[in-house]
Structures are given as structure tokens and as C-alpha cells.
Amino acid sequence: MTTPPRTPSAPPTRRHILGAGGALLLATLWPTPRGRAQAAPRPQQGMLVEGAQGAFAPNAYIRIAADNRITLILPNVEMGQGIYTSSVMLIAEELGIDMAQVDIEAAPPGAGAEITGGSTSVMTEWLPLRQAGAAARSMLVQAAATHWQAKPEECSTRSAIITHVPTGRTLPFGAVAAQAAALPIPKNPPLKDPATYTLLGHSQHRIDSTIKVQGRAVFGMDVQVPGQKIGTVAACPVEGGTLAGMDRQAALAIRGVQAVLVNEQNNTVCVVADHYWAARKGLRALKPQWHNGPNAHVTTQTIYDQLHQGLSGPAIVANTKADAPGVIARAHATHTATYQQPLLAHAPMEPINCTAHVRPDGCDVWTGTQIADRALDTAAELTGLPKDKIAIHCQYIGGGFGRRLEHEYVTQCVQFARQVPYPLKIIWSREEDLTRDRYRPAYVDQMTAALDDKGYITALTHRIVGPAVVARWDPAELTKDGYDEDLSVATVITPYSYPAYRLEFARREAPGITTAWWRGVGGTRGLFVVEGFIDELAHRAGVDPVAYRRAMLAHNPRALAVLDKVAQAAGWNTPLPPGRARGVAVQFAFGSYMASIAEVEMPEPDNVIIHRVTAVVDCGRVLNPDQVISQIEGGLIFGFSAALYNEITLEGGRVQQNNFNTWRIMRMNEAPRKIDVLLMPSAEDPGGIGEVGTAAAAPVLANAMAAAQGRRFRTLPLLSPRNNAADGKEHG
Structure with missing residues (x-):
């Protein structure tokens, strides 16, 4: 509901120094x-x-x-x-x-x-x-x-x-x-x-x-270890399925193929060869067959139905202030809206890869990882070696976005490397990378506001329905009643404050897939919902969206400052050419404030031209201004791709998107014609910036599209046919 006080870094407890070799x-x-x-x-x-x-x-x-x-x-x-x-x-x-x-x-x-x-x-x-x-x-x-x-x-x-x-x-x-x-x-x-x-x-x-x-940076894909072989893998396309059969001899007949490995623990096959293309050709010849298992019935609609069912019935009360339901029951007027967000893949430029060399006396692992400790732990567990006999060599990562917070690919590589005497580099195909990803969860949110006679919020209830990523990733971080506090980002923790508030969480784990971190799960999910809802209320009240937010931010000078600055820089109150419209969003997430305005045109309902995006950032003291600007620009474009086009769908338990022809990335001609990023001077300690632009993309674009078409966009992706539903009409 409000921004918590910043906690300064703890002072050092103890430090030691040792001179060695004149150093x-x-x-x-x-x-x-x-x-x-x-x-x-x-x-x-x-x-x-x-x-x-x-x-x-x-x-x-x-x-x-x-x-x-x-x-x-x-x-x-x-x-x-x-x-x-x-x-x-x-x-x-x-x-x-x-x-x-x-x-x-x-x-x-x-x-x-x-x-x-x-x-x-x-x-x-x-x-x-x-x-x-x-x-x-x-x-x-x-x-x-x-x-x-x-x-x-x-x-x-x-x-x-x-x-x-x-x-x-x-x-x-x-x-x-x-x-x-x-x-x-x-x-x-x-x-x-x-x-x-x-x-x-x-x-x-x-x-x-x-x-x-110059091509000298060593990414995981670039690792060259003397004597290494290259493997590529396939797992059952339906999670939980098992291997039914394969043509081992056909794979071994491919020139350059050295081995066909099977991991019965996770029902994965690996074809090892002298080089990647021989391994890939061998995998095609292997033609693995699969028993689909218990998740063969799962479809996208299965997941959405389960989420919408969670809008009623029991839920965890994660945060409360005063008697929000009571205020709503007695309110002058109320407004309710339901928002839906899809499963998302990470789709980094560098597909999953890992190299491992397992020996009786030691193990070396070369990979790009966001969490090296877990790579070390899994290698030690699988090999039975003490940790001081295992070396994790961290490489540059060609795009992480939370995907390399997982380590199952390290586990997989070490499992296969144990079966061969040479170093083994595993490279996932793009198809394997997309269809066996660990996905950003799908969520459904419902918000209800009590409104006074001027249309301003007097109470707010918010129910989130979806998975708790932390329950799998780090169970100790789940609250005792089962709440994932990452979901508070941009929902409980916002620039706004409400007289009465109630946040509920109905946990629903998606069947047939594994969910994981994505470039800001809580922040990207929550901001789309909250800023979309605030915008709806402003239009319902007949109040300019910037003015409506200004009234709600009177207590928050940093948020108010970025909003005022972006309105001025984007020319919020200046006339627009015919057919164009603007949308606005304000946020506090990852320790930074930002306000953004998008100027769009929609010549057809399924065609969005983003003419200009203006963003004003207060991330505390700025270390490298050029890098902050680049992060916001890149984060916005990454977020616009997801907001407009991206959704992982399932049929018969199988992910339908398997390469960039079906997982669409914003093209150069579709990118904003102009992005202006302005940095506010500040003496505050720095906030985060890597996910800030991505979190802003969906809400600011949805609000601009709503202004252009006179109907709300409550479902992602924004160009989904589901947004033609009746509940998307302006003013709800």
C-alpha cells in the first residue's frame, strides 16, 4: 500500500587480510x-x-x-x-x-x-x-x-x-x-x-x-575444453511423461555420433557427437517415442479455468488495513475488474547449455548461472565428491531474465557427463529451450474499489490467483500461511496509499508445467493490474489520468516528482495528431520510482504503432547514467514484446510455441519510434533498474491502447482475441 522505509546495508562484521607472495x-x-x-x-x-x-x-x-x-x-x-x-x-x-x-x-x-x-x-x-x-x-x-x-x-x-x-x-x-x-x-x-x-x-x-x-568474451556456448564432445538432448514434450522407445542404431549410424545416453531419472535422451550438427542429426535419427503420462489432458484453458475458479472460495489474507470489505459494502459506488496474464517463456538469445567433466577425483562445470551455489550443490550430490573437489567456472550469460536462476540443466549435464570419460558439453536446441522452459506463471487478479462521490478510492480489495514460485524455488521463504511475498511487489508496495485495503492470495499451481522467475514476476504482474485499475477509475470518474494519480500521490514526493516530470516531458496536455492517444503509468518497484507515458496509434484493432515512450526514473543515486538509460530502453522493448504478442499455450500437455516463428519478438519496425529516458537527480541510495522498464511496458501500453480504442485491455497479451470480451468496454 505504501513504500516501506529503506533498510541500509548492514555494516561489516569482520574482515581478515593475509599477505601472500608480495600481494x-x-x-x-x-x-x-x-x-x-x-x-x-x-x-x-x-x-x-x-x-x-x-x-x-x-x-x-x-x-x-x-x-x-x-x-x-x-x-x-x-x-x-x-x-x-x-x-x-x-x-x-x-x-x-x-x-x-x-x-x-x-x-x-x-x-x-x-x-x-x-x-x-x-x-x-x-x-x-x-x-x-x-x-x-x-x-x-x-x-x-x-x-x-x-x-x-x-x-x-x-x-x-x-x-x-x-x-x-x-x-x-x-x-x-x-x-x-x-x-x-x-x-x-x-x-x-x-x-x-x-x-x-x-x-x-x-x-x-x-x-x-571482438568475439573474445566467453559465454557458456563458447567453452572449449580439450577432448570435449557435444551432446544435444530431448525430454518428453509432456511434463511427467516417460521414454517409450528409440532407434539407437539409427542414431549411432550418423557420422560423428559417439554415444546415445539415457537418463532414466528424468526420462531424457542425449546424443553425443564430435560436433553439434552431428548430434542434432543423430537426435533426429534417434526418433525417441514417449508415453505422455498424466498431464496429457492439460490445455491452456485447463490452467485458466483453474485460476478463475480461485476468484471465489477460501484464500490467504496476505495484507489488510481497516475493514475494506465493510467499506465496500456501504460504499457510494463500487468498481470491479478482472485481469488475466499468461504463461511466458524466457527465450534468451543463448539457449541452455552446460559443460561438465566428471572424473574419479574431481568435477569441473562450465556454465552461465545466476546461482553458482546451486550448481555446486547439485554437482556434489550427483558425483558424491566433496565440494572442494568441484570447480564451477561461471561464464558470461547471453540473456538470463531469471532462467539461469534454475539449475536443472546443470543437473542434467552432470548426470550425462558421469556416463562418459570425456568432457561433455550439452546444448539445448531452440525448440528444446522453448518447450522445456520453466515459465513465468499465469495469474488472474480481481480488484474491487469503494468510491466516494468524486470517484476516488475509499477502500480496495485485491485477490491474486496463481502459483507461488518461491514454494518450489526456496520453500523456506514461503510464509507460514503459504503466501509468496514476491507478489507484494507493485501490489502492497506501491506509491499509493488507501484508507482501507485487503489483499488475498488463492494459490493455484499450474498443472503440467514448472513455473519460475521471469524478469520481475511480482513487479510485472502487479503493475499491469494496479495501473490498469487506477486508469479505469480515473476514466470512470471523468478525471484526467495524470491528475487522478497526482491526487493519490500527494503524500509521496518522489513519485509525484517523476509523474510531473514525465507529463511535462511527454507534453501530456498538448494536442495530438488525429488517431493518436496517450497512456500513463506510475510505479515503485525494485527500489526505484518511474513514471512513463506511451503515445500510440491503432489504425486497426490488431495493429499498434508506438510512436513515442517517455520515462522519468528516480533510482536514487545513479552510478552509470548511460547504462541506466540503456536498461530502461531494453527493458521496455523486452516488455512490449511480451505485452503485445507472447503467450505460452498448451494442447494435449505440449507447449505449442517452439521457435521464434511462433514465439514472436518485437521487430525493429515495430519498436517505439522514439524512447526518451530522463533521470532524476537524487542523493538516495541506489535502487534496482534491470526489471523496471519491463514492469512498465504492459501497463503503460495497455492504458494508451485503451485511450485509443475506448475499451479496456485487461488480458495479456494485449493483441489476444480475449480482449474483445464484453468486460473490456470502457468504464467496466
Whole structure:
């Protein structure tokens, strides 16, 4: 209902330092609050680092060698969102080095699951990484000052060089690394005044751009291990089905095919070959047959019927304020609307892949993962090896969107790799990737508002019907009464406040599929519902949608500021060319505020031209302005694809979409003609940004389309025939 106070990052509990080989190795470990992107409690104590090799910490490492080589071992995975660049900026700013001087290593899994997800990376790293850099800088300066018999306050750092300002004497970091390693770590290292920042707050080139352009970045698909073979897989297209038969000899007859493997635990087959195309050809020749099993009856309508049935009957009361049902019963007027959202696939550019080499004395796994700890755990469980004999090599990810928060593909790869003596790389076909995905859940929401004589909300009830993703992914995070708190994002936690409120959750797990995280499950689901409903109420009251929201945001200056700014920037009150209309949405999600306005034209009911989108973002202090703008632009386009076109459907238990000819991605000519992203200056701690644009896409577009056509769009995808239903008429 209202924005909760921000919880500052906890201070460091304990840090240790050990000089090894003339190098300064600084490890930092701070506990952070648990949440959706936290699989296990973080340890409350620091970790003694035994040396440069094999060290791990869930927040940051700094390694400075005697030859002045600087290595940052980063805790989050780079999957296109720019977190490597932001993390380096945080440390480099405080340490006094240039970004080009840094070598990067991905942190291996270790105590306390470090997870990249939920737009939390910058929020959780904002203080710890700066403190890590500041502590290292303080120690290096102290070592140099001792060498010069000078005062530390007379010294400065820049480009990994310490300068004694009064005399101009200089020393590179490496020259005093060993001496700094012998010093105690300062408990509260002084941080730079933001007014003196030279990196943070200024647009920086991404540090991974060059190697990606040159083809030197190693994604999971690029891994080459000496002696490796390539496998491609097939599982029963109906979840829960079993293998009925196959033509093993036909597959083995294909030139280059080396083996046909069967995993009876999950009824999956794998054809192994010298290269991918031989494996793929062998899989076609294998012609696996399947017993469809108990889910062969499941259709899309089966799932939607189950969800709509949950709109009545028992439900968990997840949040309540005053007596909302009582106020509604006595209200001057009421308004009710039901919203429906589909199953969605992740469809990243890089399909699922993993490489594993299982030996009697060890196991290596190379993969792109958002949760390396679970990759380590499953490899240890399957091989029976101690964890110190297993190495997880984290690679760049070609699009995650929550898909790599799963680890079943690592399990599958290790299971098959156990059957062969050589390293085995598993590559899923695009068809396997789409039809065996773990999908964003389908949901049905119903909202009812009590309205005063001016059409403003006096009470609100909201029922969510759908799965609880966390119940499978991390059961300990489910509340004792069975509520998934991710569903509060953009529903309970909004920029608005209501006099009376009641949120109910009727849990319905979809049959025949596995549901999972997607680029903002709670935020993308909740915002479409809440902002669509607010817009309906504004039109019902005959009040301009921006003015209606302004009245509801009088208590929230940050939300009001982004709304006013976007209305001004988009020319909300200026006339439009004939046939065009505008829609607006306001949000607080993932720790950031944003208001957006879309300008559209609909020459036909199934044709939407997005002429312009304007977004104003208050994400607290901005680390890299260019990257924030890029994230919003990319997130909007990703979200528009899903909002307009995307829906996973089932017939006979089988997913019907199997490649990009049936899973439509917004084409270049369909993208907004213009996207303007404006950033609000702020001294607040940073919020998240990776899912913010995606969450805005569906509501702002739906509201613009409603204004263009005079009827509501309560069902996703927006171009679905279901939106022609009678309950979509304007004003409900």
C-alpha cells in the first residue's frame, strides 16, 4: 500500500587480510537482508582468505600484485545488464584506480548463496564495494606514508599511484602491497565525498563491450575444453511423461555420433557427437517415442479455468488495513475488474547449455548461472565428491531474465557427463529451450474499489490467483500461511496509499508445467493490474489520468516528482495528431520510482504503432547514467514484446510455441519510434533498474491502447482475441 522505509546495508562484521607472495589480498563479506534473490542465510562472520587462488566472498575481493596488477573478483554474474561495469566503478572510485587497469574474475561459489537476480546487485553492493575500495586505499596510503615518513593525509591516489602531494613523490600500489598487507583493516574507512566522484555518476563505457565486439568474451556456448564432445538432448514434450522407445542404431549410424545416453531419472535422451550438427542429426535419427503420462489432458484453458475458479472460495489474507470489505459494502459506488496474464517463456538469445567433466577425483562445470551455489550443490550430490573437489567456472550469460536462476540443466549435464570419460558439453536446441522452459506463471487478479462521490478510492480489495514460485524455488521463504511475498511487489508496495485495503492470495499451481522467475514476476504482474485499475477509475470518474494519480500521490514526493516530470516531458496536455492517444503509468518497484507515458496509434484493432515512450526514473543515486538509460530502453522493448504478442499455450500437455516463428519478438519496425529516458537527480541510495522498464511496458501500453480504442485491455497479451470480451468496454 505504501513504500516501506529503506533498510541500509548492514555494516561489516569482520574482515581478515593475509599477505601472500608480495600481494595485498583484501576480502570483504557483509551480511545482507534475505529476499527473493537469497537462497540461504548469509554467514554472519567474515572469511579467512588462505591466498589468492580459490578465495571466495559473496560481496568483493581486491587483489593487488607486486607488479601492480589489480584483480577484482566480482560476486554477481554479467548477463548483459552491465553489473561488471557498475561493480568496477564502485571499487575503482574509492580505491583510486582507472577502470582500464582492472582484471576481472567471476567469484566462485562459496558460503552464503550469491545470486544475481531481482535487480538487487547494485543495491546490495553499493556500500560494501565502496567500503572495500576505501579500506584498501587507506591501507596502501598508510604503507606509502610510512615509507616516506609522511602523514597519510598528505597523500592521494589516482591511476593506482600514490602521490605525496607536498613533495610530488610517487609509488605504484604494487610497490607497497606487501607492506599494506601487514596492516590492520580499518573498521570504518572514510568514503569519498560524492562531490569529488570522477567515475560514479558519470557515463562510462562498459568494460565488456570490447571483448564482446571482438568475439573474445566467453559465454557458456563458447567453452572449449580439450577432448570435449557435444551432446544435444530431448525430454518428453509432456511434463511427467516417460521414454517409450528409440532407434539407437539409427542414431549411432550418423557420422560423428559417439554415444546415445539415457537418463532414466528424468526420462531424457542425449546424443553425443564430435560436433553439434552431428548430434542434432543423430537426435533426429534417434526418433525417441514417449508415453505422455498424466498431464496429457492439460490445455491452456485447463490452467485458466483453474485460476478463475480461485476468484471465489477460501484464500490467504496476505495484507489488510481497516475493514475494506465493510467499506465496500456501504460504499457510494463500487468498481470491479478482472485481469488475466499468461504463461511466458524466457527465450534468451543463448539457449541452455552446460559443460561438465566428471572424473574419479574431481568435477569441473562450465556454465552461465545466476546461482553458482546451486550448481555446486547439485554437482556434489550427483558425483558424491566433496565440494572442494568441484570447480564451477561461471561464464558470461547471453540473456538470463531469471532462467539461469534454475539449475536443472546443470543437473542434467552432470548426470550425462558421469556416463562418459570425456568432457561433455550439452546444448539445448531452440525448440528444446522453448518447450522445456520453466515459465513465468499465469495469474488472474480481481480488484474491487469503494468510491466516494468524486470517484476516488475509499477502500480496495485485491485477490491474486496463481502459483507461488518461491514454494518450489526456496520453500523456506514461503510464509507460514503459504503466501509468496514476491507478489507484494507493485501490489502492497506501491506509491499509493488507501484508507482501507485487503489483499488475498488463492494459490493455484499450474498443472503440467514448472513455473519460475521471469524478469520481475511480482513487479510485472502487479503493475499491469494496479495501473490498469487506477486508469479505469480515473476514466470512470471523468478525471484526467495524470491528475487522478497526482491526487493519490500527494503524500509521496518522489513519485509525484517523476509523474510531473514525465507529463511535462511527454507534453501530456498538448494536442495530438488525429488517431493518436496517450497512456500513463506510475510505479515503485525494485527500489526505484518511474513514471512513463506511451503515445500510440491503432489504425486497426490488431495493429499498434508506438510512436513515442517517455520515462522519468528516480533510482536514487545513479552510478552509470548511460547504462541506466540503456536498461530502461531494453527493458521496455523486452516488455512490449511480451505485452503485445507472447503467450505460452498448451494442447494435449505440449507447449505449442517452439521457435521464434511462433514465439514472436518485437521487430525493429515495430519498436517505439522514439524512447526518451530522463533521470532524476537524487542523493538516495541506489535502487534496482534491470526489471523496471519491463514492469512498465504492459501497463503503460495497455492504458494508451485503451485511450485509443475506448475499451479496456485487461488480458495479456494485449493483441489476444480475449480482449474483445464484453468486460473490456470502457468504464467496466
